[in-house]
Amino acid sequence: MFILVQKEPERKLAIVSEAYALTFKAVENKEGGGRPSCAIELLPKTQLKTSYQKLTTHEVHGFLGLIELEHKIFICTITGKTKVAQPIPGETVNKIFAVDFFCLNDSRWDFVEIDSNGYPILPEEDYKAGQTPTVPRHPSYELRKLLSNGSFYYSSNFDLTSLLQNRGMSAHSLSFDNYQEEYMWNSFLMQEIITFRNRLDDNAKQILDDEGFLTTVIRGFAETFMTYVKQLKVSLTVISKQSWKRAGTRYNARGIDDEANVANFVETELIMYSREYCYAFTEIRGSIPVFWEQDTSLINPKVQITRSLEATQPIFDDHFTRLIEKYGPVHVVNLLSTKSSEIELSRRYRDHITRSKKLKLNKDIFLTEFDFHKETSQEGFAAAAKIRPLITQFLLESGYFSYDVREHKVLSEQHGIFRTNCLDCLDRTNLIQQFISRYAFALFLEDFHLMPTGQGSAFMDSDLFSKHNTLWADHGDQISQIYTGTNALKSSFSRKGKMSFAGVLSDATKSVSRMYINNFMDKGKQMNIDTLLGRLPDQSAVLLYDPINEYVTSQLLKVSDKFTSMSTINIFVGTYNVNGLTKKADLSEWLFPIGDKFKPDVVVLGMQEVIELSAGSILNADYSKSSFWQNLVNQCLNQYNDKYLLLRAEQMSSLLILFFVKSDKVNNVKQVEGASKKTGLGGMTGNKGAVAIRFEYGVTSFCFINAHLAAGSNNVEERRNDYENITKGINFARSKRILHHDAIFWLGDLNYRVSLSNEEVRRELVNKDANSYERLLNYDQLTQEINAGVVFKGFKEPTVKFPPTYKYDNGTNTYDSSEKARTPSWTDRIVYKGDNLRPLAYSDAQLNASDHKPVYAAYRAQVNFVDENVKMELTKKLYLDYKTSHPEESQNATLALIDVDYESKRNHLSKSASDNWSEMNLLDIDLTGDKLETQSQPLSPGSTSETSSVMSVPLQPTRREAISSNRARLPPPPLPASRHSGALSTGSSRINSSASLAQQAASKESQPSSILAPPPPPSRKATLPPGFSGAILTPKTNSTSTSRASSPASSTIKSPSPQGVISTPKSPVEKPTENSAEKPTEKPTEKPAEKPIDNSQKVPPAIPAKKPSLEKLSLDSWKPLTPK
Structure with a gap:
């Protein structure tokens, strides 16, 4: 060619x-x-x-x-290329040693030879006296x-x-x-x-x-x-x-x-x-x-x-x-x-x-x-x-x-x-x-x-x-x-x-x-x-123009409800500077602030200072602290009937982020990854910096960043630099960055202070009235930075209605009484970005185990699902319908593929294809002689073809006579019964007759060919392990909190399913085969839940008694919050 x-x-x-x-x-x-x-x-x-x-x-x-x-x-x-292998006659394998990339929409690279470093080899006349022309490297150099x-x-x-x-x-x-x-x-x-x-x-x-x-x-x-x-x-x-x-x-x-x-x-x-x-x-x-x-x-x-x-x-x-x-x-x-x-x-x-x-x-x-x-x-x-x-x-x-x-x-x-x-x-x-x-x-x-x-x-x-x-x-x-x-x-x-x-x-x-x-x-x-492999975030395959494609695309939008569906999930986000806490503590006040009336589907917790911030501990970080907090949080989350599973724990020195998902929702979560970025001592230590996780729920992507920024009342510029370094330094697989996600959360000890004197802040807190927090927040550095658009551009924070979370005397409710007398400030914060998010709650928890108070936020998030198999079948059907209704147009719109002499040309060009393969030799592998040549002459990268015209046809392999042998031909020996009794006699036999081979070939021909390529990822089996459900469930809430109309993001998604339940694909889509993947869009089948695995045979712990103060609370207590 x-x-x-x-x-x-x-x-x-x-x-x-x-x-x-x-x-x-x-x-x-x-x-x-x-x-x-x-x-x-x-x-x-x-x-x-x-x-x-x-x-x-x-x-x-x-x-x-x-x-x-x-x-x-x-x-x-x-x-x-050079030929390197030939497993059987008629089959050759070539090794690639040179490729070329030809630009379709730019003639700049036509007729240009590229050197070993990817730069074009220019003629001598392009070099002026004492000057070297500046030319760019070929875009394909690395791939080449x-x-x-x-x-x-x-x-x-x-x-x-x-x-x-x-x-x-x-x-x-x-x-x-x-x-x-x-x-x-x-x-x-x-x-x-x-x-x-x-x-x-x-x-x-x-x-x-x-x-x-x-x-x-x-x-x-x-x-x-x-x-x-x-x-x-x-x-x-x-x-x-x-x-x-x-x-x-x-x-x-x-x-x-x-x-x-x-x-x-x-x-x-x-x-x-x-x-x-x-x-x-x-x-x-x-x-x-x-x-x-x-x-x-x-x-x-x-x-x-x-x-x-x-x-x-x-x-x-x-x-x-x-x-x-x-x-x-x-x-x-x-x-x-x-x-x-x-x-x-x-x-x-x-x-x-x-x-x-x-x-x-x-x-x-x-x-x-x-x-x-x-x-x-x-x-x-x-x-x-x-x-x-x-x-x-x-x-x-x-x-x-x-x-x-x-x-x-x-x-x-x-x-x-x-x-x-x-x-x-x-x-x-x-x-x-x-x-x-x-x-x-x-x-x-x-x-x-x-x-x-x-x-x-x-x-x-x-x-x-x-x-x-x-x-x-x-x-x-x-x-x-x-x-x-x-x-x-x-x-x-x-x-x-x-x-x-x-x-x-x-x-x-x-x-x-x-x-x-x-x-x-x-x-x-x-x-x-x-x-x-096309994995970069902004990369997409080159689209082949097809006039029918415009029709199909427009029709797919009209029937998008057949392959797309929408649901809502509850997310709980928490941050806590634990000040090197080593003793076990009850975290229920933080993780279940209104008891079991709010059970999130997704829980993400960020901890700071999980190890003591000393020179020795920072350089020799104790990564066992991750296990300590995993167990402590796991115990607390699983105190009720719902089971939560840890999907990711990411630790960097003193920073830790934990990601839990309710067990019946685990199958909806994919592409879980973690990353970290150090900013302490100029990026050398992990006492400051961030750990992050990202995942996809359905086709909606989430990213959570647990950050500990530079300390000090006057170090706003350093915190700004930390933010920039983390934003640029957090990279996930396939070059995904933080801003490449649909929903983003920053949480942690962001260390922003109130720019007032210690006395003024404390006086305002002592003489607290309905507007005290609002007056103090006017001097909050984070609020000022967000309003100025300097950092956290586009991020929102629900209205802060809780007292400053830093700094307390360790383990008390008393603000810092030491000589330093630090000004009370809201250092522990959670901000978010995403049109699909609606905040439900934002507050602190009265845990006296550190010099900070933990902060939590609850959100309702809209998530989307796409059934790729159904979409593919719909696309195929729309193409066929268009071709049926527009036979002349579709014939012209496809390709000029009609050639009346095609069959005769093909038969002439491959005249030996109908010969029995066993009568052909191995081209270079000659089994009749004693000498072997296993490779064709390599084609050097700079060599040119000897073919003089593009119209010339390369010679076909010459036919050779069947190999004769002087060696006595023995019939296939019977295999030893003792050795292969289990392998060749039981079940399906290893020995097949020629008739069975014919049946096998016939069955292969009868198998349907794939419609589109590449096929979707291998499907998950319908049988799930105990404790897992194939259906996407939404939390049982009252109508006021689940109303889709109250969601600011709902207008962006077409045809939402009522009550947050995933819509079921309708006709004329064909039902998937039994081996197809579980679709989030399919209606869940009612079946008894399987019992969870219990290898220890221990008696499950009793559900803790509810506190009287929680009996009066309900999910209505968390009214939708309005961000500042």
């Missing part, structure tokens, strides 16, 4: 294949909210105008998609560097995202109907194009697929070696695919996310092909599926588990349920050590497996805990072979995929998977996965009499297993490079089977390099990954 440009009469770019051209033109999009847009057209190559000319001399090997960079639209293409680093692969003749066992041996298809989206790293770039393709008819889809316009790119590893099994020549291939769903660098991507995706998830497949048999075996790796992270600011980053066991369990179950559905039973191989840094993770992992109500231990999931460091500390890495007896039984039962090449039938299939992990899922995992692969491969060789039974140890030294070890060592280095930037540790042992002194020194060097890269380079690498 080539890329051409037309400058007049309008600028267009065209990617030209053998028979067709795909043209692009930037268009102005007034309806899309400023989103970058372009028009696309597919037409026969013969219809291209003569005004087109080549934009580059490089041949284009693949089209990766469209992306907006610096407000310009770029077309990304592969311009450099990322995509060209040797970790990305693609195929032009089969679906590289699939497994051999699933795609079959005979169908080499590039169809986008069945690709695995989680391994397609250019899915964001191709998002709109795939969506557009799925709206086309079958003939147009086939053109796009067959002409190679849509390219799937994976990230991972691929390599093929040739070797021998006795006299039989075989190819050995390893293909690894890393998921992009939770992609990132080592410390930026840990554990699991709310969609049940884990970091560093890699699917690895070993394939052996010969003229007689084909073999494949698959393994997976992935981070421990709990919410955990590590603080990169420490030399030895400490593991921190950030979510409670109860709140993590449903997501943990979802992760393994998806694995079981895809692979069968899962055998977990946990290699973590018993050291203090890792033992807590192992304990949590084990607890989740044993407590799960969905996963049955030793049936759905198996667990092997193997302390790698302990087992290999005395005898070296060879002692890792001790794991073999622990995994042999599962290996025999799960089996492997095997295929009879000459008889064209499947002999056995793999029905189970090993999921291996260590802390990083790198070095220890590499070695154990290599061991498991070797055991499985030896099992296959013995079963098919290709290796003498009982002589495995001698056979392990053969060239076959030497190549096997080299493949796994190369694979380990590549995965480690992706995740950490260095090669894998222990790779010397992986290659040679022994560890030399040079290998030890090499590992030490790699460890130091990793530390440097993690601290100084990973942030930039993470930004590039997020850009490629």
Whole structure:
């Protein structure tokens, strides 16, 4: 393929294949909210105008998609590749070493070569005497560097995202109907194009697929070696695919996310092909599926588990349920050590497996805990072979995929998977996965009499297993490079089977390099990954202009109530400077100021000075204080019937923020993250600064910042600087900032004072009347700053009707009586911003445990839900309705795809496609000779194609005769009954006849293709763990407090459901399948609540007696507050 440009009469770019051209033109999009847009057209190559000319001399090997960079639209293409693997005949894998980005709406970068630093190479005449021209760096430089680093692969003749066992041996298809989206790293770039393709008819889809316009790119590893099994020549291939769903660098991507995706998830497949048999075996790796992270600011980053066991369990179950559905039973191989840094993770992992109500231990999931460091500390890495007896039984039962090449039938299939992990899922995992692969491969060789039974140890030294070890060592280095930037540790042992002194020194060097890269380079690498995946806050996919789209968009707005719904939730926010409190205290006065009459759905509490503010304690922060306050708050919150779960605890030195959610609302909360920013001593210490959490409830985003600003009556400027530093310094994943959220709360000891003398303030408080607080607040520094718009711009605070909260004699209600006699001030505050928020209460609590009083605020928040599946079905139906009612217009509006000679051209261009695949050779992998060439000649980045014209057609692979063999052809041997009795005879048999293979192929053809791409995140199962409900519930309140009319934000949302209950989608939307995700818009089904898990069998505590003073209170006591 080539890329051409037309400058007049309008600028267009065209990617030209053998028979067709795909043209692009930037268009102005007034309806899309400023989103970058372009028009696309597919037409026969013969219809291209003569005004087109080549934009580059490089041949284009693949089209990766469209992306907006610096407000310009770029077309990304592969311009450099080398063939590295060929698992079976007709399937080749290419490594990408060069890509180019061509600008669609700016000619400045046309015909420009880019140097290694991203700057254009200018001709000599542009350089004036003694002057260097100032030219900008190419906008795509960072992405170009990322995509060209040797970790990305693609195929032009089969679906590289699939497994051999699933795609079959005979169908080499590039169809986008069945690709695995989680391994397609250019899915964001191709998002709109795939969506557009799925709206086309079958003939147009086939053109796009067959002409190679849509390219799937994976990230991972691929390599093929040739070797021998006795006299039989075989190819050995390893293909690894890393998921992009939770992609990132080592410390930026840990554990699991709310969609049940884990970091560093890699699917690895070993394939052996010969003229007689084909073999494949698959393994997976992935981070421990709990919410955990590590603080990169420490030399030895400490593991921190950030979510409670109860709140993590449903997501943990979802992760393994998806694995079981895809692979069968899962055998977990946990290699973590018993050291203090890792033992807590192992304990949590084990607890989740044993407590799960969905996963049955030793049936759905198996667990092997193997302390790698302990087992290999005395005898070296060879002692890792001790794991073999622990995994042999599962290996025999799960089996492997095997295929009879000459008889064209499947002999056995793999029905189970090993999921291996260590802390990083790198070095220890590499070695154990290599061991498991070797055991499985030896099992296959013995079963098919290709290796003498009982002589495995001698056979392990053969060239076959030497190549096997080299493949796994190369694979380990590549995965480690992706995740950490260095090669894998222990790779010397992986290659040679022994560890030399040079290998030890090499590992030490790699460890130091990793530390440097993690601290100084990973942030930039993470930004590039997020850009490629479309995760940046203001990033959106390039929109393909479609005249029908305007109609569909307008109609979707009219029926938005079918896929959007609205509800209200109650939020409780509290702040308390605890002054280093170490004794337990009853927090009920603070957390339940009107008893059980107000039970919030969401509770966020910010504490300051949880440790004593001394030099020693600040430098050596006691992070156990987080557990102390978690337990204290958890005890208080759960004193009534409703159960609250901790979803996040974020501590930085003396600052702590806790996030609790009512148990029946947990499933509505996603994307929970934490961040912190130090401002003490110029940003060096955490005695001042902020900790923050953010999350999404439905599709409404919230952010809470617990801040402790600079102290001192006259330090207003320092507090202003602290605010600015925190606002700029708090960054969440995907580059989200504080102001990127729908609702924002600042809480904490903001340290703003009353600018009056101590005597004046105290006199006003002693002689208090109805207007005393209002008169004092006229001199309140925070009120003055907000009114001036200097800080907290756009934020509001309900009217303050409580006395100053600082400073008291510790544990009393007496203002400071020390020599300093500090002026009473409202230092502890809560301010908010968001059109969907309505304040209900704002006051202090009379707790005498500190020199501050705690402050609380109650809010009612409007939250929105979007059912993406229903919206997608509606969109599809609207497209079909429009095409039916406007046949001529829709035909012109789609693409010029009609070509009467298409079938004959396609058959001519791929004349050998109908041949039986087994009669074709492996192109470069020649199984008839003794010599092997595993790679085509690499195409250098600067090389030019030898093709002289864009109209020329590349030569097709030549057909070769079937391979004859002088070796006696043995029938497939019967597999040993004793070994495979459990694997091949029970349940569904591993041995399939050719008839069953035909049925399998037929069933694949009958499966419906996906309508839109990329598909939504994997669905949650309808069965929830005890204590969880699939329905969104709203608090039971009286009509006056739930009236939607009283909400200032209600007018912005169309068609709200009455009484705060989520509306139910109506016809003509089809009902989702049984496996679809739980929709917040669906009407909740009445069913008895399940009993909560109680492993301790303790008698639940009695509900505390209500105080007489609270009996007279009701929710009506909290009238809606009017912000100042």
